[in-house]
Amino acid sequence: MTPTGSIGRRLTLLLAGVAALLSFLSWSLVTGLAREAAERTQDNVLVASATTIAETLRSEQGEVRLELPYSAFSMLDAIGEDRVFYRVTAAGALLTGYADLPDPDKALLPGRVHFQTGDYSGEAIRMVAVQRVVLAGAQPVPVTVTVAQTRQGVDEIATEMSRLAAALSVGFFVVAVGLSAIAARTSLRPLNEIAAAVSRRGPSDLRPLRRAAPAELAPLMSALNRLMDRLGQSIRRSEDFIAEAAHRVRTPLATVRAQAEIALHTISDETERQRMRGIIRAVDESSRSAGQLLDHATVAFRADDLARDPIDLADLARQTAATLEATAALRDIRLHLDLVPVAVAGDAVLLDSALRNVLDNAIKYSPEDTTVTITLTTVGKMGRITITDEGPGLGDGPTEMLTERFRRGANTAGIVGSGLGLTIARDVVVAHGGHLDLQHGEHGRGACVSLVLPLA
Amino acid sequence: MRILGLALGLILGLAGPVLAFEVEEQRFYPGTGTRVLRIISTADLAVFTPYLLAFQQQRPDIGIDYTVTSSADLAAAIRDGAPFDLALSSAMDLQFQLANDGFARSYRSPITADLPDWARWRDLIFAFSAERAVVVVNAERIAGLPLPATRQELIALLRDHPQRFHGAVGTYDVRESGLGYLFATKETRSTDVYWRLAEVMGRLDPQLYCCSGQMIDDVATGRLAVAYNVLGSYAAERLARDSGGRVQILRMEDFENIMLRTAIIPRMAQQVEAAGALIDLLLETGLRTTADDWPLPPLGQSGGVDEAGFSPIRLGPALMVYLDPLNRRAFLAEWENAMEQR
Ligand SMILES: Nc1ncnc2c1ncn2[C@@H]1O[C@H](COP(=O)(O)OP(=O)(O)OP(=O)(O)O)[C@@H](O)[C@H]1O
Numbered sequence: 001m002t003p004t005g006s007i008g009r010r011l012t013l014l015l016a017g018v019a020a021l022l023s024f025l026s027w028s029l030v031t032g033l034a035r036e037a038a039e040r041t042q043d044n045v046l047v048a049s050a051t052t053i054a055e056t057l058r059s060e061q062g063e064v065r066l067e068l069p070y071s072a073f074s075m076l077d078a079i080g081e082d083r084v085f086y087r088v089t090a091a092g093a094l095l096t097g098y099a100d101l102p103d104p105d106k107a108l109l110p111g112r113v114h115f116q117t118g119d120y121s122g123e124a125i126r127m128v129a130v131q132r133v134v135l136a137g138a139q140p141v142p143v144t145v146t147v148a149q150t151r152q153g154v155d156e157i158a159t160e161m162s163r164l165a166a167a168l169s170v171g172f173f174v175v176a177v178g179l180s181a182i183a184a185r186t187s188l189r190p191l192n193e194i195a196a197a198v199s200r201r202g203p204s205d206l207r208p209l210r211r212a213a214p215a216e217l218a219p220l221m222s223a224l225n226r227l228m229d230r231l232g233q234s235i236r237r238s239e240d241f242i243a244e245a246a247h248r249v250r251t252p253l254a255t256v257r258a259q260a261e262i263a264l265h266t267i268s269d270e271t272e273r274q275r276m277r278g279i280i281r282a283v284d285e286s287s288r289s290a291g292q293l294l295d296h297a298t299v300a301f302r303a304d305d306l307a308r309d310p311i312d313l314a315d316l317a318r319q320t321a322a323t324l325e326a327t328a329a330l331r332d333i334r335l336h337l338d339l340v341p342v343a344v345a346g347d348a349v350l351l352d353s354a355l356r357n358v359l360d361n362a363i364k365y366s367p368e369d370t371t372v373t374i375t376l377t378t379v380g381k382m383g384r385i386t387i388t389d390e391g392p393g394l395g396d397g398p399t400e401m402l403t404e405r406f407r408r409g410a411n412t413a414g415i416v417g418s419g420l421g422l423t424i425a426r427d428v429v430v431a432h433g434g435h436l437d438l439q440h441g442e443h444g445r446g447a448c449v450s451l452v453l454p455l456a
Numbered sequence: 457m458r459i460l461g462l463a464l465g466l467i468l469g470l471a472g473p474v475l476a477f478e479v480e481e482q483r484f485y486p487g488t489g490t491r492v493l494r495i496i497s498t499a500d501l502a503v504f505t506p507y508l509l510a511f512q513q514q515r516p517d518i519g520i521d522y523t524v525t526s527s528a529d530l531a532a533a534i535r536d537g538a539p540f541d542l543a544l545s546s547a548m549d550l551q552f553q554l555a556n557d558g559f560a561r562s563y564r565s566p567i568t569a570d571l572p573d574w575a576r577w578r579d580l581i582f583a584f585s586a587e588r589a590v591v592v593v594n595a596e597r598i599a600g601l602p603l604p605a606t607r608q609e610l611i612a613l614l615r616d617h618p619q620r621f622h623g624a625v626g627t628y629d630v631r632e633s634g635l636g637y638l639f640a641t642k643e644t645r646s647t648d649v650y651w652r653l654a655e656v657m658g659r660l661d662p663q664l665y666c667c668s669g670q671m672i673d674d675v676a677t678g679r680l681a682v683a684y685n686v687l688g689s690y691a692a693e694r695l696a697r698d699s700g701g702r703v704q705i706l707r708m709e710d711f712e713n714i715m716l717r718t719a720i721i722p723r724m725a726q727q728v729e730a731a732g733a734l735i736d737l738l739l740e741t742g743l744r745t746t747a748d749d750w751p752l753p754p755l756g757q758s759g760g761v762d763e764a765g766f767s768p769i770r771l772g773p774a775l776m777v778y779l780d781p782l783n784r785r786a787f788l789a790e791w792e793n794a795m796e797q798r
């Protein structure tokens with residue numbers, strides 16, 4: 001499986017992108033608003049100035065008179081160091097001020113403030129014009145007061161605010177990215193938890209997952225549960241199938257063997273009898289193989305979900321030895337038990353199977369009238385069942401090879417076997433967290449096979 | 457004393473409009489090179505020569521053409537485009553108006569950046585000296601009378617001794633002196649006693665002057681007993697010191713006018729770099745904290761507010777209010793009304 005990028009990283013990047021966009025938007029918004037506010041302030045000051053001047057308009061002896069009030073000008077440096085221009089006209093004729101100041105681009109209405117932006121003396125200016133009608137004698141004279149100012153102060157305020165907003169936006173962005181990373185991790189946590197829960201399970205634990213999961217993960221969970229259900233079913237089916245197959249093979253074989261046995265007794269011709277013994281041997285081999293296959297399959301399935309029952313190895317050894325007592329006695333082989341209580345946790349069926357196979361070997365490969373010894377010891381945290389015999393030993397080759405499936409030694413001529421015994425024994429002890437120890441006997445005689453298991 | 461001078465267009469031999477203004481003094485300080493820095497100024501040669509010499513020590517290659525004129529003529533010359541490289545004036549209102557109306561060039565240097573905000577405007581106009589207006593008295597002529605510390609006391613003094621002060625009170629002729637006009641307008645806004653003082657002076661046949669130098673001279677000789685609103689530069693203080701107590705300088709406690717002497721580089725300037733260098737030199741002396749013996753007082757510390765709590769006249773558009781012809785006419789009418797009660 002090759003990962004196609006991380007959801008967490010993608011989520012973080014996406015959120016960071018959104019944060020960058022928002023930061024930029026807020027920066028441009030603040031910049032725009034700051035400029036707007038500064039411009040409005042300037043407009044207000046200009047209006048106040050123009051109105052203050054207009055208020056001093058009066059008529060004297062039929063003439064429009066005016067004195068520029070000090071405050072009208074002193075208020076104009078409120079925003080910044082801006083150049084100031086003004087003009088007062090009465091009925092179109094200049095009363096005072098800058099004659100060449102741009103004219104209002106619209107007709108003025110008395111009492112209405114006119115705003116205008118333009119250029120004057122090489123700089124952008126903001127202009128405010130107000131009109132007042134003054135009664136000069138009997139004649140109403142419209143007097144226009146125009147006050148204009150450059151926009152350097154506005155620019156400075158806007159630039160400063162823009163810079164401040166930029167700093168804030170960058171800060172906001174950094175914080176947002178940090179929070180995004182945290183958010184991404186937090187929202188992915190349920191997924192990781194489910195993954196951890198699944199991988200914590202034993203290999204044969206196919207129970208459905210029963211976890212509270214976010215709605216988005218529910219489909220995944222149910223798909224997973226359905227898959228495990230199907231898997232469980234198919235495993236059960238093949239388990240049943242193997243057991244069924246072994247059973248179906250063994251039953252007719254048993255019948256064949258019984259019939260062959262009877263036939264052996266009824267025929268007297270030595271060559272015929274020899275042939276019949278060959279048939280019986282082949283049937284035994286087949287039956288043995290089928291049984292061992294069934295056992296091997298059982299080990300494979302039970303080891304997946306290993307039971308951890310408390311077991312005393314001494315009890316187990318006694319029971320197993322008892323079941324093989326008769327086989328041993330047939331060949332005058334003595335089973336000597338040297339037992340101490342050793343407690344382990346495990347599957348009694350599997351451990352019995354392992355021990356039986358090793359003991360079976362010892363009896364099977366030993367010559368008649370010998371002794372097989374079963375010794376129980378504990379070494380450190382491990383318990384050890386050692387089966388020693390006085391037989392031919394494990395041969396010259398590497399002993400590990402003997403645990404391979406269907407591997408038989410060189411000394412097996414005429415001895416029935418399938419080559420699965422030590423494989424079963426090894427798989428059982430390994431499933432219990434132990435190992436199989438294959439040794440040559442003392443003085444170069446016999447074999448010494450140990451099942452090493454961790455203590456409970 | 458005044459020399460009727462012709463326009464610099466003639467002096468420089470440049471093609472251009474022929475400009476007429478009164479040149480009070482003029483001097484050329486040759487440099488080793490061909491560059492000539494043309495300065496138009498309201499400061500007398502006596503006051504300004506040390507600065508020019510200091511500048512030429514730094515930049516010996518630059519020659520200096522220094523022209524002294526009145527503040528009004530100076531402003532008019534710059535407006536008419538006279539080719540000066542630097543304009544130094546004590547009339548901050550006129551200087552400000554020149555800058556406002558686009559007749560100044562912006563200049564920036566590390567030293568202008570050091571200048572406090574109140575001492576510059578827009579990198580166009582730079583203050584390099586702060587000078588206060590004071591009352592100068594002849595101690596002999598007012599012997600036996602209490603020295604006034606406020607305008608109120610001055611009014612009382614003048615009113616109570618009309619014989620002694622008749623014809624012996626001097627002040628600026630605000631119609632002629634830009635500085636006097638600036639002081640007077642500033643005072644009418646700052647204190648309500650100005651018009652009363654003007655009326656009291658008006659009844660005493662006041663002597664009106666164009667310039668502070670003559671006023672101080674007349675106090676020293678005893679022609680005047682009191683000179684009101686004299687620019688208290690170091691020259692006046694030195695004279696007071698040298699006179700052995702005969703000439704005394706009084707600082708009014710109720711209100712003090714503090715004027716900034718300012719520099720601008722005119723739009724028509726050609727030697728901009730040299731003009732900037734001279735501005736830097738002036739600002740360095742203006743920002744000095746040691747009691748160096750420069751003829752003009754420094755700008756002073758603490759945001760332009762002096763120890764008595766008075767701050768200089770602000771550089772700002774408000775300076776232009778009284779330059780408006782309508783306002784000027786109205787103000788002068790009122791002033792004449794008060795001053796000329798024959
Ligand atoms: N105790 C023993 N003495 C001598 N040889 C042994 C002994 N135990 C195992 N072997 C050798 O190891 C081989 C593998 O043993 P294993 O039990 O796996 O197979 P098997 O005994 O041949 O067949 P199965 O046990 O499946 O019927 C044997 O064929 C035999 O050669």
Ligand SMILES: [Mg+2]
Nearest residue numbers: 361417421422
């Ligand atoms: Mg075996």
